[in-house]
Amino acid sequence: MPNILFRFYAPNNTEPMTLLNTVEAEVSLPRMLVAALTVGRPSWAAWLQHGGYSTMECTWRAAMIMANVAVSERDDGTRAFEASQAFRHLDPSEEGAATFFIAGAMTKIVAELFGVPALYHLDTLHHYSSFIGPTLPQVAMLVNATRRPDFIGPNAGMRYGVFESKGRTHHSNDPLRVSAKEQTAMINTINGLDPICRIACITSFGNRQMTVDVVDPTDYHKDAFSMKTENADLKEPFRLTQQLFHENVTHEKIVQHSKFKMVKLEAADLEFGLRQDIYETLEFGSNTDMEAQLKKRGRKESIVYPDSLISRLSVVEDGKEAVASDGHFVRVGPSWERWMRSTDAQS
Secondary structure: OOEEEEEEEOOOOOOOOOEEEEEEEEOOHHHHHHHHHHOOOOOHHHOOOOOOHHHHHHHHHHHHHHHHEEEEEOOOOOEEEEEOHHHHOOOHHHHHHHHHHHHHHHHHHHHHHOOOOOOEEHHHHOOOOEEEOOOOEHHHHHHHOOOOOOEEEEOOOOOEEEEEEEEEOOOOOHHHHHHHHHHHOOEEEEOOEOOOOEEEEEEEOHHHOOEEEEEOOOOOOOOOEEEEOOOOOOOHHHHHHHHHHHHOOEEEEEEOOEEEEEEEEOOOOEEEEEEHHHHHHHHHOOHHHHHHHHHHHOOOOOOOOOHHHHHHHOOOOOOOEEEOOOOEEEEEOHHHHHHHHOOOOOO
């Protein structure tokens, strides 16, 4: 399987930052696709209850990976994910959109390593949450703040981590790492508790290899705000999947001794699914029931940074399918297998 270069940086405010460790970890294509299909803002299909919007969005998300990410073979015989030739011919604004999306998927993978199975985009929470800050009142703080992080997500103990995602066409650098770190520090407490982590995650395509920088600051900014999420819709990260199942013919499949509800995305040449018990909670359960599911999927053991993360990254998975910690599943079809054997992405 192809490698991604992960670099773990010390949580400090200095330049240059201290590089704690570097690891090339094998990440399967299905695991990357699961993250790409499930991260980010809710689909318009969550609001437009007709017309195949979720099917089109999931196909678009898969196509973004196939068009902009390639697999290269290196002199030592190993393989790595890198930017495709098609990506290199995009104009700067198009490159920015592609790297923003890919970086979000990689942030989802990093969040899973910290025991956080599902990410909530902060912009989707402002209708449900209250915000208290030193300079801006309530919801206006979230709407107007330009230095807020992108995501938060709960672990098994329903304590939240904070995540900022950035993507760059070429190399990341210390000013960018410091800026991203400061954005994660803009949240003081969530539901009265300190975040379990504040992760700055920067994905770049320098050195002909996808590289993910991980910085975990330990403190919060003097202008940070606190938030409460008691009324948040815990089902929100699963709405795209839910609407996808409403739009398509589904079937059941046993994966790793568990029953999954599945849909075949013909245009994307992949199977996409969700554990049956999570789907039933999504359809018929309450917010409390979904909280119980998240508690099952996350972890709340103490984080050993970064050694325990490296061991989790290095777990070799099946090359054709993967199950994410939030219960989503992807199995790729023949076109993806050909793509993996090629030296560049198919447009």
